[in-house]
Amino acid sequence: DAGVTQSPTHLIKTRGQQVTLRCSPKSGHDTVSWYQQALGQGPQFIFQYYEEEERQRGNFPDRFSGHQYPNYSSELNVNALLLGDSALYLCASSLRLNSPLHFGNGTRLTVT
Amino acid sequence: GENVEQHPSTLSVQEGDSAVIKCTYSDSASNYFPWYKQELGKGPQLIIDIRSNVGEKKDQRIAVTLNKTAKHFSLHITETQPEDSAVYFCAALAYGQNFVFGPGTRLSVLP
Numbered sequence: 001d002a003g004v005t006q007s008p009t010h011l012i013k014t015r016g017q018q019v020t021l022r023c024s025p026k027s028g029h030d031t032v033s034w035y036q037q038a039l040g041q042g043p044q045f046i047f048q049y050y051e052e053e054e055r056q057r058g059n060f061p062d063r064f065s066g067h068q069y070p071n072y073s074s075e076l077n078v079n080a081l082l083l084g085d086s087a088l089y090l091c092a093s094s095l096r097l098n099s100p101l102h103f104g105n106g107t108r109l110t111v112t
Numbered sequence: 113g114e115n116v117e118q119h120p121s122t123l124s125v126q127e128g129d130s131a132v133i134k135c136t137y138s139d140s141a142s143n144y145f146p147w148y149k150q151e152l153g154k155g156p157q158l159i160i161d162i163r164s165n166v167g168e169k170k171d172q173r174i175a176v177t178l179n180k181t182a183k184h185f186s187l188h189i190t191e192t193q194p195e196d197s198a199v200y201f202c203a204a205l206a207y208g209q210n211f212v213f214g215p216g217t218r219l220s221v222l223p
Contacts, residue, residue, distance in 0.1 A: 035213075040216075041216070042118075042201050042213035042214055042215045042216050043213045045210045090156070098144070098205065100161060102158065104155050106155050
């Protein structure tokens, strides 16, 4: 039973560039949430997708956008990268909304 | 919105001793409280959770207690082992909202 998988595992980008991170949810899960985890901090909620729609959004600018596909996989896009966007980006899946989250191992994004 | 505080930020215990991590939350509507363990280079892993209609839950060496009146919940680890060393996060969820995580506790179990 495959858990949550994320790609790539590491990524280095330059300020101003754009990045796309990918996530495949745990088998049987239909909801995907994205979190940003800065070094030494807890995960901060970016947004949640269910039935291919953004259902909830945290306090992140419009530079952060996402998508969910019919197979429940999801993408996180960040435009006009800033140095402060450097963080571990975690994808979590769940069965429906308001259910326990299962996390992937994250994508480590470094912006130089 | 919900705010979750977590203490202590770091905790060192001798192998075999107990460890306790405490969290407080602000939103009385929160009704689900999971705990996650994050090892180096990995994502958070759910280790135990509790819902608001339960006061205590145990799973082998791990237990969680909830005091809804005081709005706090705690993680208890007994007979600690070196492999328990990790960062632990608490979280709170109110129906229709998103999970809010605490800032984490770095637990070190000294052999």
